[in-house]
Amino acid sequence: xxxxxxxxxxxxxxxxxxxxxxxxxxxxxxxxxxxxxxxxxxxxxxxxxxxxxxxxxxxxxxxxxxxxxxxxxxxxxxxxxxxxxxxxxxxxxxxxxxxxxxxxxxxxxxxxxxxxxxxxxxxxxxxxxxxxxxxxxxxxxxxxxxxxxxxxxxxxxxxxxxxxxxxxxxxxxxxxxxxxxxxxxxxxxxxxxxxxxxxxxxxxxxxxxxxxxxxxxxxxxxxxxxxxxxxxx
Numbered sequence: 001x002x003x004x005x006x007x008x009x010x011x012x013x014x015x016x017x018x019x020x021x022x023x024x025x026x027x028x029x030x031x032x033x034x035x036x037x038x039x040x041x042x043x044x045x046x047x048x049x050x051x052x053x054x055x056x057x058x059x060x061x062x063x064x065x066x067x068x069x070x071x072x073x074x075x076x077x078x079x080x081x082x083x084x085x086x087x088x089x090x091x092x093x094x095x096x097x098x099x100x101x102x103x104x105x106x107x108x109x110x111x112x113x114x115x116x117x118x119x120x121x122x123x124x125x126x127x128x129x130x131x132x133x134x135x136x137x138x139x140x141x142x143x144x145x146x147x148x149x150x151x152x153x154x155x156x157x158x159x160x161x162x163x164x165x166x167x168x169x170x171x172x173x174x175x176x177x178x179x180x181x182x183x184x185x186x187x188x189x190x191x192x193x194x195x196x197x198x199x200x201x202x203x204x205x206x207x208x209x210x211x212x213x214x215x216x217x218x219x220x221x222x223x224x225x226x227x228x229x230x231x232x233x
Contacts, residue, residue: 018198026137026195028203029210032090036211039095047102048109060165066100077208086204093208097215108222111230121222128185129214136192143193146186153183174227180220187213 052062073093080086108114136143157180164172191209194200200209 029206032207036094040098043095043098047099048105081204117225125218132189177220177223184213184217
């Protein structure tokens with residue numbers, strides 16, 4: 001008869017405990033992501049019916065102010081991530097994010113096939129998310145090696161987007177959207193991998209990170225679809 005040593009037994013218990021924690025964080029993150037879709041959709045409906053005429057007068061200032069508001073909410077979520085207020089602020093953030101989709105949705109609905117393209121962008125976003133999340137979950141591979149590449153890509157995308165607020169070059173806008181699809185797809189793989197491998201143990205922060213990637217992925221896909229498949233009268 002073979003007996004496990006106390007050290008092996010302790011290690012096995014710790015591994016089992018860590019696995020339960022990781023699975024719990026992953027499960028709660030997916031549940032929170034599903035919940036965030038409610039205020040996002042509600043916000044987008046409000047946004048689609050909001051008069052954004054102030055953007056026509058000062059599009060750069062309006063965009064920068066909205067960016068500042070969303071960054072402020074992100075910091076607020078981070079500061080309260082261990083309390084119920086973290087969840088409340090996260091849901092508030094997703095409502096504001098949905099509302100800010102208003103101008104893009106209004107623009108998309110001007111196309112004859114705008115509704116179909118919005119649905120196609122949402123479907124594409126879902127397919128990419130579930131595929132990459134499935135890969136990270138099933139393989140349990142650590143994609144931490146992508147960190148520096150992804151953050152460098154994110155900085156370049158942000159700088160290019162800010163520059164294009166002033167330059168307004170259509171081709172540059174398409175290039176930024178294509179790059180954003182790659183970068184935020186990579187972030188989904190990276191963030192889910194962090195949860196699976198124990199790098200992120202707070203489901204509020206995990207949800208925030210993945211939500212931002214999904215949100216920007218949807219925007220980028222929709223912009224590309226409108227540019228290449230949009231049908232006008």
